Amino acid sequence: MSNIPIKKPSRIQQRNRRLILDAALEVFSRDGYGGATLDAIAKGAGLSKPNLLYYFEGKTEIYVTLLSQLVETWIDPLVELDPDGDPVEELLGYVQHKLDMSLELPAESKLFAGEIVQGAPRIGDHLRNELKPLFDQKCATIQAWIDAGRLAAVDPAHLIFSIWSTTQHYADFEVQISVLLDDEDPHARASRHLEQMFRKLLTPTDT
Amino acid sequence: MSNIPIKKPSRIQQRNRRLILDAALEVFSRDGYGGATLDAIAKGAGLSKPNLLYYFEGKTEIYVTLLSQLVETWIDPLVELDPDGDPVEELLGYVQHKLDMSLELPAESKLFAGEIVQGAPRIGDHLRNELKPLFDQKCATIQAWIDAGRLAAVDPAHLIFSIWSTTQHYADFEVQISVLLDDEDPHARASRHLEQMFRKLLTPTDT
DNA sequence: TCAAATTTTTACCATTTGGTAAAGTCACGA
DNA sequence: TCGTGACTTTACCAAATGGTAAAAATTTGA
Numbered sequence: 001m002s003n004i005p006i007k008k009p010s011r012i013q014q015r016n017r018r019l020i021l022d023a024a025l026e027v028f029s030r031d032g033y034g035g036a037t038l039d040a041i042a043k044g045a046g047l048s049k050p051n052l053l054y055y056f057e058g059k060t061e062i063y064v065t066l067l068s069q070l071v072e073t074w075i076d077p078l079v080e081l082d083p084d085g086d087p088v089e090e091l092l093g094y095v096q097h098k099l100d101m102s103l104e105l106p107a108e109s110k111l112f113a114g115e116i117v118q119g120a121p122r123i124g125d126h127l128r129n130e131l132k133p134l135f136d137q138k139c140a141t142i143q144a145w146i147d148a149g150r151l152a153a154v155d156p157a158h159l160i161f162s163i164w165s166t167t168q169h170y171a172d173f174e175v176q177i178s179v180l181l182d183d184e185d186p187h188a189r190a191s192r193h194l195e196q197m198f199r200k201l202l203t204p205t206d207t
Numbered sequence: 208m209s210n211i212p213i214k215k216p217s218r219i220q221q222r223n224r225r226l227i228l229d230a231a232l233e234v235f236s237r238d239g240y241g242g243a244t245l246d247a248i249a250k251g252a253g254l255s256k257p258n259l260l261y262y263f264e265g266k267t268e269i270y271v272t273l274l275s276q277l278v279e280t281w282i283d284p285l286v287e288l289d290p291d292g293d294p295v296e297e298l299l300g301y302v303q304h305k306l307d308m309s310l311e312l313p314a315e316s317k318l319f320a321g322e323i324v325q326g327a328p329r330i331g332d333h334l335r336n337e338l339k340p341l342f343d344q345k346c347a348t349i350q351a352w353i354d355a356g357r358l359a360a361v362d363p364a365h366l367i368f369s370i371w372s373t374t375q376h377y378a379d380f381e382v383q384i385s386v387l388l389d390d391e392d393p394h395a396r397a398s399r400h401l402e403q404m405f406r407k408l409l410t411p412t413d414t
Numbered sequence: 415t416c417a418a419a420t421t422t423t424t425a426c427c428a429t430t431t432g433g434t435a436a437a438g439t440c441a442c443g444a
Numbered sequence: 445t446c447g448t449g450a451c452t453t454t455a456c457c458a459a460a461t462g463g464t465a466a467a468a469a470t471t472t473g474a
Contacts, residue, residue, distance in 0.1 A: 010420075010472090012421070013421090031241055031325065032240070032241050032321070033239070033242060034242020034243070037460080037461065037462085038463085039460085039461075039462095047422085048424090050424085050463085051421080051422055053462085053463065053464085054420095054421070054422075055421095058462075058463075059461095059463095113320070114324055116380050116382055116383050117320050117379050118237060118238065118239060118317075119237065120383065120386075124386070127382075127383060127386045131383075131386070131387065132386060132387055154400065154404075155396055157387065157388060157396075158396055158401075161373070161376055161377075161397075162376075162400070162404060164376070164380075165373050165376035166368070166369050169369075169371070172323070173320075173323050173371075175323055175326050175331070176327065176334060176338075177368065179327075179331070179338070179339060180342045183364070189362055189365055192362070193365035193366070194365075196361065196408070197361075197408045200407045200408050201403070201404045201407050219450080220451090223451090244430080244431065245433085256431095256432085256433085257433085257434080257454085258451080258453075260434085261451070261452075266431095266433095415474100417472105417473100418473090419470100419471085419473095420469105420470080420471065420472080421471080422468080422470080423467085424466090424467080425466090426464080428462095429460105429462085429463100430460085430461075431459085432458095432460095433456105433459105434457080434458105435454105435455090435456080436455090438452080438454090439451080439452070439453085440451070440452085441448100441449090441450075442446105442447105442449090443449105444446090444448105
């Protein structure tokens, strides 16, 4: 018996909200929350500023909407870690998946990084309510693999941190990497390097 | 024959510039460049805003001064990588050193991260002129170690990226880590984990 | 087709923010 | 102790920015 009328969004609404969120992703990830302006987002979306505010209640709502959607996509590959699969291959697959995401969605990665670096003032709850339970569950999965002797003894939590940090680094520190690397194809070498590193770390030694 | 009168800074000048830079580090690392305000910095430093601007030409100058000094400290441990030392121990020592820095100077790490994430618009030159040559040199050192069979065959550049990303992660993603870890002492476990990971990666296998 | 609902534009506004001018205060060497 | 230069405060300001009111235009459904 909700009094709130839930109307299905019109085509115009869908299109414009998408335009706005796309433009906002660009602007927020490039300039940070504080540095971003509604004018810049409006310009990017091809709309007027008051028109923006017809679709979103304010700057913060745009930002939070963006981040909420993002967190879903971001933690999704972790969900797919299959307890019944081969431990080493599951985890190496996860590494590659995360690396691919970093290279394909750098703006998303940067937006997320920026928010966390600044203390997650606007998505702290999301982390606690959605990410934490999943994280604990996956740590348990990894620990079970170790206990079964199917994976080298590693610290599950810190393993995940290492996977996150090394892969996201290629998105978040893009500029630094491109300054330092004269390289042809950073992706291929990054991929090989991470595969090598995590395979050595994770492969159990029969004793 | 410079016409610019270089005066040695008075005690007051030294003290106040330090107060300002300390406060600015807090504010910039917490709110980002765009989100930071001169008022917040002034308040943190216990000075009036016009008084701030007596010591620095503007917001940007404070920020750039901070970052320039930071980059020095930041790349310093890399300088110390000794070509004549034991390769594995040198690199593991570097890992620990970087990890310690992340835990002791999180604000510095975040400030740097924030700048890079946003495309290093204000210290790009610093990276090119100071970091790049050092980076190339150290990659060569690592490659030499590998060629001498004293280190497992790894990609030197991407090894360094992995060291940077995993260690700095503990500073930059502090909030996320503290949400996910119920843990007593993250430092000790992080240290052990990274030691384990990089030792396995780097130790040469006699063939 | 035409009225109701939705969407967009125009014209604003209050606050915040980086920055300045200039008067005043303080410290220090002669 | 007094004048000079270093430092600080007061009183501002112009531009930028997040946001609003209301009229105008457009779309939609009967």
